[in-house]
Amino acid sequence: MGTLTIGSGGSAKAFSVAMIGTNSGFIIEGTQASPGTNVMAGLLEPQTAPGGGWTNSAASGLYIEANVFPSVTNAKVEVSSITFTPGSPSGTLSGTSDKSTGLPCANSCLTLNKSISDTYSIDPNGRITLSTGSNALVGWLRDTTHFAVLSPNSIGLITQLDH
Numbered sequence: 001m002g003t004l005t006i007g008s009g010g011s012a013k014a015f016s017v018a019m020i021g022t023n024s025g026f027i028i029e030g031t032q033a034s035p036g037t038n039v040m041a042g043l044l045e046p047q048t049a050p051g052g053g054w055t056n057s058a059a060s061g062l063y064i065e066a067n068v069f070p071s072v073t074n075a076k077v078e079v080s081s082i083t084f085t086p087g088s089p090s091g092t093l094s095g096t097s098d099k100s101t102g103l104p105c106a107n108s109c110l111t112l113n114k115s116i117s118d119t120y121s122i123d124p125n126g127r128i129t130l131s132t133g134s135n136a137l138v139g140w141l142r143d144t145t146h147f148a149v150l151s152p153n154s155i156g157l158i159t160q161l162d163h
Contacts, residue, residue: 017044047126048143054126057086058144063161065097082116082161090119093130 004015004027019025023046050058065080080097095116100109119131128147130137137159139149145163 045142047140049126050144054122054124054141055086056088056091056120056122058122058126058141059084059091059120059128059147060086060144061163063163065159065161067159078159080116084120090121090131093118093120 002017002019004017006013006015013029016028017025018028023044025044027042027044061084063082063084065078065082067077067079078097078099080095082093082095082097085092085094093116097114097116099111099114120128122128122141126141128139128141128149130139130149135151137149137151139147139159141147147161149159149161151159
């Protein structure tokens with residue numbers, strides 16, 4: 001166990017860290033004003049850049065996408081099969097997703113076989129941006145087979161993509 005401080009002065013935020021092995025652990029954040037009412041946890045893993053560095057070709061081929069459990073009820077949850085095709089200045093992605101519409105819903109809460117067709121780009125530091133119509137999802141690549149993105153339109157919704 002240890003403490004990680006991010007920021008400085010009045011904007012500094014302290015996190016608890018529990019290491020479970022070399023270069024891996026959990027980070028836990030709780031609200032200082034009211035401990036236990038707003039707890040967030042995340043996994044720490046080493047980032048491994050590919051031999052040629054981070055480029056759009058770092059994400060290539062078929063990935064399975066699944067939302068990690070959202071922190072709010074009635075959130076939309078989605079699973080997808082997505083193919084990443086590298087390109088310059090951006091790559092393309094295409095596939096199919098199944099999505100819950102959240103609650104309450106009339107009759108069926110699922111939207112099945114929704115077509116995906118978007119673009120993506122990867123920064124030299126491993127940060128990925130997925131352009132999804134009028135929205136952008138952002139995240140980080142752990143390596144060329146795993147990455148996570150965050151949706152700005154769904155509170156607490158994080159997506160894990162696995163190759």
